[in-house]
Amino acid sequence: MILQSERLSIRMLNLEDLEQLHKLQSNPNVMKYITNRPKSLEETEKELNKIVTSYDENQIDFLVLAVCLTKSKEFIGTCAVIKNEEKKCEIGYRLQEEHWGYGYGSELTKRLLIYCFEERNIDTVIANVETRNHFSVKIIENNGFELINEEFDEEIGDFVRTYQKDNK
Numbered sequence: 001m002i003l004q005s006e007r008l009s010i011r012m013l014n015l016e017d018l019e020q021l022h023k024l025q026s027n028p029n030v031m032k033y034i035t036n037r038p039k040s041l042e043e044t045e046k047e048l049n050k051i052v053t054s055y056d057e058n059q060i061d062f063l064v065l066a067v068c069l070t071k072s073k074e075f076i077g078t079c080a081v082i083k084n085e086e087k088k089c090e091i092g093y094r095l096q097e098e099h100w101g102y103g104y105g106s107e108l109t110k111r112l113l114i115y116c117f118e119e120r121n122i123d124t125v126i127a128n129v130e131t132r133n134h135f136s137v138k139i140i141e142n143n144g145f146e147l148i149n150e151e152f153d154e155e156i157g158d159f160v161r162t163y164q165k166d167n168k
Contacts, residue, residue, distance in 0.1 A: 002065060005111040009070045013051050017066055020075040021048055029097050033133040036156050067108060079108055081116060089122045105139045117167040124166050131159040
C-alpha cells in the first residue's frame, strides 16, 4: 500500500488487476469524460504494462495507482499524479460506476492533495475537468481548486476547465 485514507487504500497496480482495470476502462459511462470512448482489452493491457514498467523504472512523474476499499480490498478504480506536458503536477481519478455517489472522489482528492503537498512538496496541483462532468467539477471546487482556464476541446466536443490549487 502506498497511500491510505479513511475508507480507501491506494496501491501499485499489478498485472493481476487486468480484469478489474478493463471492467473500469470498458465502461462507456466511466470513460465518457476521459477518452470519450471505452477502451478495448488490448488497449487496457498495453496501458497496464506501461504502468507496471513505470514502477520498475521509478518514474515518479508518472504515477498511476489502484484504488481499493480498505475493508474488503475490492478494486474500485484508479488515481494518478502525473507531470503533464507543461511540467505541472496533475491529479485525476476514475471509479467503477457502482461506487459513484459515496464520497470516494472527494476522499481520494483530499488524500492526493496531502500526498502532493506534504509528501512530495509540490507547490501547485492542477486538475482538468470537462464542464459536463458536473460531479467532478463539484469535487474539485469543493476541495479549494480555483478555475484558471476554460477552453473548447474540438476532439471531445466540450469545454475543459483547468483548475489549480496552491500549497499554502
